Amino acid sequence: MGAGKTTVGKTLAERLGWSFYDLDEAIEQREGKSIAQIFERLGENTFRKIETAALKDLLRRSQDDCIIALGGGAFTQLGNRKALEKAGAVTVLLSAPVEELERRCQAAGRARPLARNKTRFKQLFQERQQAYALAQFRVETLKKDVAEVAEEIERILGIG
16 A cells, blocks of 8 residues: 555556556446445455456456556455466566555545554555565665656566
């Protein structure tokens, strides 16, 4: 949460002329509810099942040259990582220190169900590091603007 996945993803897709998909937006469209509402009404376990179904659907119907911004917890789910691997996706983690991610979430003012409690936010950050380490590439975002991060990913992809 707060790493810049959607912002960087949109910018990168635009630069490359690729399609962009935001998994959280796809979930909200499919379910007719916000992520916060899904969490509150159905709980995190049900949300994760919905998330996996939405990701698999996106991977099935998207073309090869596209960017998909995953939610902060999506990559921590083994089924999601397997689906991405099966699809031949290149995975890039956007990284920043937990304090910076927390600051960005607060500055965005968007209701993020798992970012409401500072202690839980930091705990999630620690819990997710092992899964995040499985991403093929890692790009540090601290003190970089969106264009710089997008350029770095272009270099990783061997484009530009």
